[in-house]
Amino acid sequence: MAPVAADELATLAGLLADRSRARFLLALMDGRAWTAGELATEAGVAPSTASEHLTRLVDGGLLVERRQGRHRYVQLAGPDQARLLEGLLAYLGPAKPANTLRAVTADQSLRQGRTCYDHLAGRLGVAITDTMTDCGLLTDSCAVTDEGLAWFAGLGFRPTARRAPARACLDWTERRSHLAGAAGAYLCAHLLERGWVRGVGSGRAVRLTPAGEEGLRDLLGVPTP
Amino acid sequence: MAPVAADELATLAGLLADRSRARFLLALMDGRAWTAGELATEAGVAPSTASEHLTRLVDGGLLVERRQGRHRYVQLAGPDQARLLEGLLAYLGPAKPANTLRAVTADQSLRQGRTCYDHLAGRLGVAITDTMTDCGLLTDSCAVTDEGLAWFAGLGFRPTARRAPARACLDWTERRSHLAGAAGAYLCAHLLERGWVRGVGSGRAVRLTPAGEEGLRDLLGVPTP
DNA sequence: GATTCACTTCGGCGGGCGCCGAACAATCCA
């Protein structure tokens, strides 16, 4: 077969084939920008080591960087890169049971609800997606219906030509699909801004606030997940 | 973040992060079983080298092997593994333009039609999928409609609980979805068996035969792609 | 039973990769 494709595949995989770089990428799955130092701490390596890794990831196109003062902010390059990682995580399947109390509770809250690059995932994400499907706002495969388009317009969402308004993203803890794409990102940002969803701890875990529970019930008739 | 997930990701990526192993996997994307020797020739490495690579891929769960006499047959472990590779190839995007005549023609026929693990892809695969969608046999997102279920039943297809009857697979040359899953695999096998689709050369490339053109026109009203 | 064939195991070679600490550069703050 075409050796060129094999080389590209091997090169791409090589970028991910390192414990430290993998930890960077997993951390960056929250969609936020991290500084080089934060990532070094996160992965437990020296700043110099992290710096070299980041250069490789940026050169490889997986990350984009923004220099600001004496900080180097780095972020997933875009939805394509997030999708790539999601696909790999979905293949690896649900994380194995954790063995320390701290890890267990962190794991629990992560399963309960989290951000997945720029949209909601975990039980919360799946529950919202299910309810929207029941309401006829989404099709079974997470496409936005006409009714759904009107609903999103009511929230202030305006679809663009550049990015698909909605797509299904396979949830790696629930093994079910949840809403992703531009509409999913908008919804997530909207709920965070309204304070209906709030971050838990420093990671990607999020939870529904009491106000959010009520608000979503009004908006969709969603039961507490 | 959970270091365990990072380690698993890095380990998995490490399996793919080698030119020779990547060539093996790409070759095995045709869904057939290859012998160790064939793969060694394909990748241009010594048999001993290939043997070691195959052991790693089997241990890593990407491949399954079957010993038969003095041959070691090896094959993609299943649809999950094929999906994983499809996802990576889709990220890499359409292959860059080839620069030798032989490569160009091989590339052309591959784009025209090919098997993708166990179903049809390329222009042919997308064209068949599109026509089936137009006929109301599939939804926009490659789910089988009730009408489609009846149509497939007429072909002798019997859905099982173990595998989803249909799903969308992103075509890495067309950048469009085509039909995959159990129904896609059945259709591909069916067309090959009837002689409506035939392999071109030794790779994954396939083309529609005159009989197939006529037969599909009867069955679906499909124009020549 | 001897030969051939497909594959595996082993030893050894070379190269690349990940890691660190030390020195350096750039920026912010007092």
Place this chain on the structure above:
DNA sequence: TGGATTGTTCGGCGCCCGCCGAAGTGAATC
């Protein structure tokens, strides 16, 4: 201006990995 903070570059260390050829195993063939 001087010192603290942040990140980068460089040299060097050690390890792992991919590769090969030679020798070995086991099955098929004659």
